Amino acid sequence: MKFVKTDVLEIGYLEVGPPNGEPVILLHGFPYDAHAYDQVMSSLSARGFRCLAPFLRGYGPTRFLSDQTFRSGQQGALAADLLAFMDAMAIPTSLLGGYDWGGRAASIVAALWPERVKGLVSCGRLYNIQSISNALRSAPPEEEQKLWYVYYLNTERGRVGLLENRRAFCRHIWSTWSPTWRFDTATYERTLASFDNPDFVAVVCHSYRHRLGGVPGDPLYERIEALAADRPKIAVPTIVLQGNDDTLNPPLLSDTDRGQYTAAFERRIVCGVGHNVPQEDPEAFTAALLAL
Secondary structure, eight states, rough: EEEEEEESSSEEEEEETTTTTTTEEEEOOOTTOOOGHHHHHHHHHHHTTTTEEEEEESSHHHHHHEETTTOOHHHHHHHHHHHHHHHTTTSSSEEEEEEEEHHEEEEEEEHHGGEEEEEEEEEEEOOOOOGGTTTTTOOOHHHHHTTTHHHHSSSHHHHHHHHHHHHHHHHHHHHHHHTTTTOOOHHHHHGGGGGSTTTHHHHHHHHHTTTTSSOOOGGHHHHHHHHHHOOOOOOOOEEEEETTOOOOSSOSSTTTTTGGBBBSSEEETTTTTSSHHHHHHHHHHHHHHOOO
């Protein structure tokens, strides 16, 4: 475990590989942590890459520097954290890989600061940047049902439920989003410790409340949010991985949102894999990064 300070955070991160190797920054989602990339980092470091996997705000050892800082979980904050991490590590350009929250942060940086990104691997949604202005647009009932956790966390009952039952809550998410992933207790326990971060509940609840337009964001990230709202195109080489068994974001038959990518683009459907692609099939994730 290593640490680096930005203006807002002290970020804990895992690092594997030669310090002069080509950098690869790997970003986890909710409710997971940096250990989702343990095997990916092992494979890439053996090939000479410098692999860095930060714990997102609200997870693991990462801490806010001030008690007064807004505990925001909005996409603009996550993207700003990624940029700040790169600056603090003196990394001008990097390969980026991520899924869920991490894939969204990486996608925003790739879209708005393409000069900082050599290539992008994202998982789940074909285009992972949220349009908050369309948050109240309804979806078919079967799609709405998948978002039960979002609606739950928009309530005080949900906040208390996550606070008091985070172990069972997050394990339920793992099991239902990746129904064919047979993770063992030790694997889950290694990540469970990250949910004991004192800001985990606040950051998670703000994330899901903000994306539905129910609470304001941190003014610090208004510019990023405004740019993201325009659905910016991504002009770096990109591979999107979609788990065939992902019950949250099952792959569609057509490449919807393909037009959001203006550089080399490929969609790969990974069989026998659910939501957490890098941990469920590290070989597929590694191969995608190597292909960029």
